[in-house]
Amino acid sequence: MQTLKDTIHRLTVPTPYAVGDVHMYLLVGDQMTLIDAGVQTKEAWDAVRTQLKELGYQPEDISQVVLTHHHPDHMGLVNYFPNVSVVAGHPKLEPWLERDERFFTRYEQFFYHMYEESGVPDKYYGLLKALRKPLKWTAEGTLTHSLTEGQRIPGHEEWMTIETPGHAQSHLSFVRQADGLMIAGDHLLHHISSNPLLEPPYEEGEPRPRPLLQYRHSMQKVLELSIREVYPGHGKAFTDVEPLILKRLKKQEERAEKVRLMFKEGPMNAFEVCQLLFPKHIEAQFGLTMSETIGQLDYLEDTKQLETFMDGKTKYYQLAGDGHE
Ligand SMILES: [Zn+2]
DSSP states (O other): OOOOOOEEEEEEEOOSSTTOOEEEEEEESSSEEEEOOOOSSHHHHHHHHHHHHHTTOOGGGOOEEEOSOOOHHHHTTGGGOTTOOEEEEOGGGHHHHTTOHHHHHHHHHHHHHHHHHHTOOGGGGGGGGGGGGGGGGSOOOOOOEEOOTTOEETTEEEEEEEEOOSSOTTOEEEEETTTTEEEEETSSOSSSOOOOOOOOOSSTTSOOOOHHHHHHHHHHHHHTTTOSEEEESSSOOBSOHHHHHHHHHHHHHHHHHHHHHHGGGOOBOHHHHHHHHOTTTTTTTHHHHHHHHHHHHHHHHHTTSEEEEEETTEEEEEETTOOOO
């Protein structure tokens, strides 16, 4: 095996989210680079400083921050390191980091439209107002470098960027081919399956992304890379990469089959499917459960098992070949 240049340290900080702690990875090589930046809370910042100190470093030593995706628990402390000159991530992370008001408005309109199309009852529309709430835990800053498929992390040429959209449109993973190590953000976690999440298209007028199909594609891409070990954003590092990916893909296919069977009774809209699929969680986790439901419907539509028709503003799904007058 060729000599490896970078040393990697893991820092772990608490978050106010149900997911619990989040990891950041410190690459020490030609640059001192943090992959991800935790969440913007005092507790997280205290934890970072303590752990850096234990390693013999301080916040001033960090020269770059590289972000796996735009979620608040991964980029909260971007601005806390005084000597950072490079903030790198996928171009789709930019409107989030730079708080693009036009994008946020479009984001809200997108969900309004999706709810309407999905047959969501009026009482849920109030949730749209909460879309900006998590922004208090995230950073406002500037993306100085964009990273896309195949590019190397600046100052760490061992590390290649792999686009892994699905959980987030901005999602990147980083692979060191020399020893098969992958820093995977939330793309692949060991203890929980990460959720493909609905997001609007980033270019106005484009069709919306279909996150579950993207997620499957990103998983298949990782399979082809022969990854030896994954350093994830949450939970333990792991080496059983291939069986885990196959398990995640199979589980998704089984859930899709469960959804398909629901259509034996006749056509349904996405909200009706969501109620049947997540009777216990739809109220408390509306956004997540709707994302998951629409993901499964996208998959069944893409694999030609379901077809769609419009009734007024609402989109209905039915078993392919069932017809509708
Ligand atoms: Zn995430």
